[in-house]
């Protein structure tokens with residue numbers, strides 16, 4: 001098998017594919033290795049690992065941890081996600097992180113709906129929960145609230161719902177409790193994993209010098225690699241991130257960020273050479289017990 005996909009989501013977070021079905025789909029897409037990296041949870045890993053053995057495909061147990069992009073006390077917008085690859089699913093520190101993030105989400109969504117209601121928008125939290133349940137996802141998030149707003153005619157599109165209500169400048173925006181990048185990296189290492197900066201494009205840092213400083217800071221915190229290839233990255237971006245990986249002696253990774261039918265990207269889309277997977281496996285060996 002020539003390719004791998006090291007960034008995917010299942011119904012354990014906000015994907016629409018059951019973790020036990022992913023390996024079969026990965027195999028059909030011609031992949032030799034697959035990582036499951038659900039948002040802030042390792043819940044799908046055991047099922048996905050078992051199905052990977054059945055399909056005879058290499059499996060990378062992973063997680064995608066959301067962290068605070070602000071650093072050195074400087075507030076920053078944008079999205080900082082850190083992938084943990086080759087993590088132990090039952091690690092105590094990683095489980096504590098999952099629990100904290102779950103509590104943060106559980107309190108945030110009702111707070112958003114409360115704000116919407118204060119704005120005169122006729123929406124109930126139970127409608128949001130019903131929609132998520134129908135989609136079969138375990139993690140409820142702003143996209144679900146957006147879908148309800150669209151279905152009730154309060155927004156024209158996902159983008160409209162986010163720009164007017166749910167996004168950082170929206171009228172019903174609620175800040176979420178966020179993990180410091182140092183905690184995210186530390187917990188991934190505690191679980192025996194490699195910490196990889198996911199989709200650096202989404203950091204929203206356009207200034208090359210600022211990006212260099214940012215990655216340098218993450219490197220100091222123990223970052224192991226950069227996801228250079230991702231569905232959001234064009235050829236120029238990939239070249240830029242590969243240069244950065246080189247400069248800071250970081251590993252490289254890549255994946256589609258497959259979410260099932262919720263997003264248009266397909267499993268294996270990025271055509272990541274299997275060598276990328278092999279280099280990562282080799283990098284983990286010294287940490288393994």
Ligand SMILES: [Zn+2]
Nearest residue numbers: 064081198199
């Ligand atoms: Zn992400």
Ligand SMILES: [Zn+2]
Nearest residue numbers: 007009064257
């Ligand atoms: Zn992702």
